[in-house]
Amino acid sequence: MITGGKSYVSSPPAFSNDGKRLLVCTGNTISIFSTSTGLQIATLEGHTAAVTSVIVVPGSKILCYCWTASLDGTIRYWDFSVPELMKKVNVKLPVFSMVIPSLLSQPALSNEKPTDLFAYLSLENTKEQNSMPKPLRGQIRKCNLTASRLIGGLILKETPQPEFISVSSSGKFFGIRNKRKLHIWMVPAKDSGHLVAKKITLHHTKNLTVLAFHPTKRIVAAGDVTGRILVWRGFGYRLLSISDGLVSGRSVNKEEERPGVRGNDDAESCSTWHWHSVEVNVLSFSSDGAYLYSGGKEGVLVVWQLDTGKKKFLPRIGSPLLYYIDSPDPTLSSISCADNQIHILKMPSMEILKSISGIKLPNSLPGIYEGGGFAFDYSTGFIALRTENYSVQFYSLFDDCGIDEVQVCERSHQPADEITVLVTLVAISQDGSMMSTVEVKQPEEGIGGLVCLKFWVLGSENKKFSLSTVIYEPHRDAGISSVAFHPTRHVAVTSSYGGDFKIWACNDEIQQKGRMIQNSGWTCLAVGSYKKKPMTAATFSSDGSVLAVAAETVITLWDPKKNVLVAVIGETFSPIVTLSFAGKSEFLVSVSQGSKPQLSVWSMSKLSLCWSYKLHIEAVACTMDLLSFAVLALLPESATRVESSEPKFHERDGVILVFNVMDPVPVATWSVRKAKGGGLAFLRGNLSSLEQNISDGNAPQEFLAYINGNHEYVLFDPYGNEANDLSITRREGLVELEETGKFGYSSIYGELPELKLKRNQTLSIQSAPSERPWETIFSGSSHNLPPLTRLCSAFLESLMEKRTAVVE
Structure with a gap:
């Protein structure tokens, strides 16, 4: 299983003592980036909830230690040059912020006897306080890190919510903001468990935000x-x-x-x-x-x-x-x-x-524009997301890193709360060479609204999208409900709430006098409508021979080459918002949303309904070859209000269901969190990225990608016995640190020669040693060396005299 998409900005980062590395709180882990390259080089894993604080121990540039705190109620001490966990302190309460003033006030090198190390924590009181008129859930408490315990009975301050703690660079003062007040404590010169920091309070007329x-x-x-x-x-x-x-x-x-x-x-x-x-x-x-x-x-x-x-x-x-x-x-x-x-x-x-670019966080849009926020590139494993600064970000789901960003609308960042321009839809062609975007300029006082359709082409050399065609008001003054590309040709279809759909073609698809036109602009080829009903969704079949367009509550089937209506099927109770062909287009999956949501599967050979469910579906993903599809369904509110003794749906608001199109019984199910605003897609396995992580070479042919409403995602094999059995992680593929400075093992014992390995070769000592194995047996980075039990046996074998057995 591959996970990613965590926020890099949930908590402040911290620099290493030499300034060459940046430690970033990333979900349950701490990601370490090189400041010279901006690439990730290591990860600290062990916390079971979000990491909220990371503090690098000042001092030597050679030895690299840090403290981390987490909502899992633990504080951990790491050697992040290895990386290795050195110590764990369990305070049993979620830690929202942590400072260790004595680390800043003590000199790096001292001959004095070391004293206990104290941290000041911002904790959440998880005890029941519902009986109180104004429950105080935030606490500022003191913790003895050396003795691994909180100072019993000592609460410096209680607040309505846990607050962020700021500390002076001298380590003499720390403080918090509490509504219109600043609470500032002075740390005792020689801190101990029984000493209480002195406090003063400063007042203001407005709520304070930072200090x-x-x-x-x-x-x-x-x-x-x-x-x-x-x-x-x-x-x-x-x-x-x-x-x-x-x-x-x-x-x-x-x-x-x-x-x-x-x-x-x-x-x-x-x-x-x-x-x-x-x-x-x-x-x-x-x-x-x-x-x-x-x-x-x-x-x-x-x-x-x-x-x-x-x-x-x-x-x-x-x-x-x-x-x-x-x-x-x-x-x-x-x-x-x-x-x-x-x-x-x-x-x-x-x-x-x-x-250092993480996945763009979701932006709030009006309800009519909530859909269309994701577009997946099946072959490369990229996802295209709308961003707040009127751009589309391309993010690699396999590598968990940003690839490129396309500025859809050239506008400066505006701090005003009023949003005037929205990127509402993004679509990518099946081969990844074309992209289409839709932007909407909001009318001011009912005047000046504008819809703009843009087509983009991927450069053959720089692999970046450039603008090809701009079409203003493609459907008069009506909004665009969907955009879909033809699977094999440079043809696209847009459907409109104004009651029509249009088929667009790139000029290189149009031949004049037996030759191709070099201009890559797009032109409208055909227009269609059905009883002046709003066209709410559209899609092509897998071979492009059939175009399905939803006319509100019915599905119309068209021949896209002749623009002829072939058939009309279905009658749903709510408007259809999504259409997808499953497998080789023998079946069509439709999703209706509204007061009577519905998931329906239609047979194209019989032009009739196969089966349906009354489910609120957030996203649909169909496989390219198999007769199966997956849906992301929102659970009713009553289903999520279960006791903690039933962990299946505890804090989970959605389920992923995998169906065979001919069977209404799900093949597999997974419960998920933050399903609202999420997406699904089947992606081809990116073997070039995963080859070094899969020892047996049996990579799944297709991954199912789930991205939730917070843009955190997971990729897994939907056909495996258990999704958690997929032994794929990003940690093995991290780049090497490019700085020339020495640290850790090499700074003490000198640089070791690099052990050059092939991509799929594992670091191990062969049973048949070479003539002079002692010259290379201990080669390689110190944190990658095999355990001593392996090294010693091979080393001793190399010292023994070898005899050649002769068979008569």
């Missing part, structure tokens, strides 16, 4: 929901100890006015900056404290000069900003964006060096 601490001074900045940034200077001099070694501000004993400070807050002054039009999501001080970085929904990184308030910008990032992270290497930093991208920046010029 950041100055690296050397007692300055804290916070952003609010209106786009304002507040900067408190000299906080905590009255209530918190001043013996912290920080640069002192003004005298705390001097009685004077405190401009901008509300009430009796413990701060010397508070100033306000305002540039952002909406809430501030990103705040971070530069390592020297001279600048403050801010960002939000505008997709612009703002750099404020702390002393003067002057600012400069990194504009046109193209997506709302979520996190800004500094690197130990002063020439690098990273920005995490809401479109599931992480940009590596060159500082101080703020030039984007590399981008």
Whole structure:
């Protein structure tokens, strides 16, 4: 089974101490990327729920350790250069955020006796609190990582929801935002289990969204929901100890006015900056404290000069900003964006060096445009997805990485909530050489709406799509309900809610005087309609000889070459939204949605209904050769409200059903989560990508791909005994680290010669050793060496005298 599509921006990432690697929280794992190439090089696996925090232990650039926290209630300690799990701490409560201040305050090398290591956690109280009028589910608690236990009975703060914890780079302070308040704690100089951090509270008139601490001074900045940034200077001099070694501000004993400070807050002054039009999501001080970085929904990184308030910008990032992270290497930093991208920046010029692109996250569209969000390339295993920035992203499901992005409509990112342009449909030809998109410009006050149909062609050399033809208002002022390509020719069909369908052909399909036209533009060949009913879906048969078009509640069958109506079949109670031919087109699968949803299978030889189910179907996928198909069905709400003692449908809202077209009894079923807005497709096995991961070479001919409403996906063999038996993972195919720096084993014992293996060869010691096996027996990367039990036996055999047996 292959899984992927996780979010890279659910939590802040972390740089390694040498700045050459970036550790990213990716679902239940931590993905490690090279900052020089932007490619994934390793994965830390072990957590059973989403990872929420990753903290790299500062110090040596050679030894690489990190702490991670997860919603599974565990904290883990890793050596990520191997990678290997070193320690596990079970706190038994979901961890939403974690900071370890003493790692930042302690010097990297010290002769002092090591003390216990303490972490401050933001936990969710999972105990029943329904009886309380306002349940407090968030807790700030202290954990002794050395002793692997929470400090019993010590709760620093309770909040309505778990909050993100921010820590100063000196390790002296940490804090959270809580509605219109900032709670700031000062960590004891020599922390221990019985010591309680001192706390102060700063107030504001609006809800706060994010906070950041100055690296050397007692300055804290916070952003609010209106786009304002507040900067408190000299906080905590009255209530918190001043013996912290920080640069002192003004005298705390001097009685004077405190401009901008509300009430009796413990701060010397508070100033306000305002540039952002909406809430501030990103705040971070530069390592020297001279600048403050801010960002939000505008997709612009703002750099404020702390002393003067002057600012400069990194504009046109193209997506709302979520996190800004500094690197130990002063020439690098990273920005995490809401479109599931992480940009590596060159500082101080703020030039984007590399981008780590995950699968684009779903965007909200009006109900009439919810469908058509996916298009699959059967042969390559690519998926095309609509994005919020008016683009189509091509993503490899086998490799779990972005391939390309096509800008459908040239428009800058707009932070306004009102969406004026929508990419509503995407379709790809069966050979992957053609693409069609539909974009809709929303009318303003009922005026100015526009529908645009575009055809794209794949370049033979650069393998990128380029625009071929633009058709404005292809169906007058009516919207387009579906787009489908002919299986063997450069021909497409569009159906319209206005009551007609049109057949389009690329000019290279039209011959004039016995020669082909070189221009690849598209032209309308034919127009059809049926009783002026809205045409809601269309598809071609597998050989292209039949065109099926849904006229609301009936199915019309056409000869696409002659544009002649052949037959009319079916009568459903709700409009048909999906049509698919199964197998060699002997059967047709239709899906109706509305008040009376229905899944129906029709016989093309008898022109009659074979069988049907009253199911709400979200997606349909038909195999290319076999007489089978799969559907993604939404479960009724009553079916999902089951007790936890019945894990089959616990927290699952959909099922995948595989049918033989002639049998209404499903061949196989799987329950799934987040089925609303999901998709299905049968894909040909990408042997070039999977060859190195399948030892026996028996790869399935077709995979069934399921992508859920959050764009997380899984590929599995639907005909296997169990989907989980498919032993395919991406971890074996990760790229090698390209930096020349030494770390781990090689930094201590020196570089070992590379052991060159063929693609399908496994790393093992042969039973018949060579003449001088000791020269290569320990060759290879340290984390790939076989176990000692294997190495020793082969090594000892190589030292024994060999005798040749003579048979008389």
